[in-house]
Amino acid sequence: MDMILTKPVVDGQKYKSIEVHKLIELNYDLGTLLAEDTNEFDVHHLRKDKNDYLLQLSRDNTQLLINQIWCLPTERIEDAIVAKLPIQKTRLPRMKHIPKPRPLTKWEQFSKAKGIVKKKKAKLSWDEQLKKWVPLFGYKKTQAEREKDWVLEVPANANPMEDQFEKNIQAKSERVAKNELQRLRNIAKSKNIKVPKVGVSNSEVSSAKDLQAAVTVAKASTASLGKFQKELPKEKEAKGVSDITPGASRKRKMPPVLGDVEKRENLAIVDTILNKRPKLNIEKAVARHINNEQVESSSMDRPKSVKKSGRKSKDNFKRPKGNSGQRTGGKSGGGRKRR
Amino acid sequence: MKRLSEERTKILFEKLAKFIGPNIKLLIERPDGLYCFREQKDRVYYVSEKILKWANNIPSDHLISVGTCFGKFTKSNKFRLHVTALNYLAPYAQSKIWLKPPAEQQFLYGNHVSKTGLGRISENTEKYQGVVVYSMSDLPLGFGAAARSTAECKHAEPLSTVCFHQADIGEYIRSEEDLL
Incomplete structure (x- = not known):
């Protein structure tokens, strides 16, 4: 009897009260079972016995959290009392990166830029010739095609001996192969893999750039790596083909030479530039002609005021100014060497 | 290098x-x-x-x-x-143009030289030849390309361009970071 009476008292001492007093109420987010205590620490207590104080504090706060959970609607499922948690308020950061969107294929990029929208096609379409519904693809479509194309017209300009059926099959397999190539190229592009260059594939579809590359590679493909090949005027070497050009490296570096040698080479280049045979410069010739005429006309006016006859003859003698103009050629002396 | x-x-x-x-x-x-x-x-x-x-x-x-x-x-x-080459071009220049004082500033702001601004031009300057531009006090200001030959300059209209601007010493301030 004694034991029964004293037990609740002992229990009361053993278990702490579920009542906890706080100056500021805690913030709860029951969805994530989170309670946040914004009250100040009792600094005096904290310094004296840190572990005990923190243990005490966390117990109190946990008690408050559990009190809150008990306020929620509960139900009993197979001997267990279950509280229904509300939707969480705290937003947790995600652990992993957001997956990158799949890179667009070349066609998707193009259609996006051009604003081409894919149209939905009907799965079945009525075939007037066969008088039945034919699917868009699949074995039934192939059957229908075969039925329809039991005979093929030979185009007017085609070779009559050519097998049109064979040609159709060939064209189909080429289309399939092209599609496959494009598919693989898209995959390689999305994974950032470098696809080796095929070189020049087809002269019918190649662009001017491809042809330039072909010329560059072909010129280097001699026994002497194109050293003795002649250059066309204004010919440019294709760029980015060094890996398929024989004897070419990606970085061409001039070999280091002594200063004297370099100077001599530079002087030789200067000489070739200066000794370029000047082509007939019409602008210059016209300008000189105008200039001469002006001098002439001014000297014609002059005799009215200046009546020295001797001076005029001197002028006439001096007029053809050979060898006094600016020459672009480096040679001194008159005219070119004649043999 | x-x-x-x-x-x-x-x-x-x-x-x-x-x-x-x-x-x-x-x-x-x-x-x-x-x-x-x-x-x-x-x-x-x-x-x-x-x-x-x-x-x-x-x-x-x-x-x-x-x-x-x-x-x-x-x-x-x-x-x-670039203008930085002016120090080496000016002493050896073959054809030169001298600017009148009011035209100097126009040139130093990057404008072409019109005939009104032309003070003097060396003889035998060809069309489109490279010319070094001087002030009247023989200070090299920059360089450009002759838009007209010497003979044509005489008959040009006053507002027509005589020399196309290529570089001037004003660029030391105007486009400092591009010069290097």
């Missing part, structure tokens, strides 16, 4: 020949030691061999400039002279 390829050397000298003609040889053959042209990031520098040897100790991506920058190669492989 690397040597200019033969093709680029040719392009560079052809451009210089427009301004100084056969005097290019004087730039290469100098009594005071060896001088050479070097290329870094498409820019061409005129350096003495002595400084170049010191510069070789510095990794190329740390090197901003060595010697005098003459200009740069464009993406289409043409050469464009």
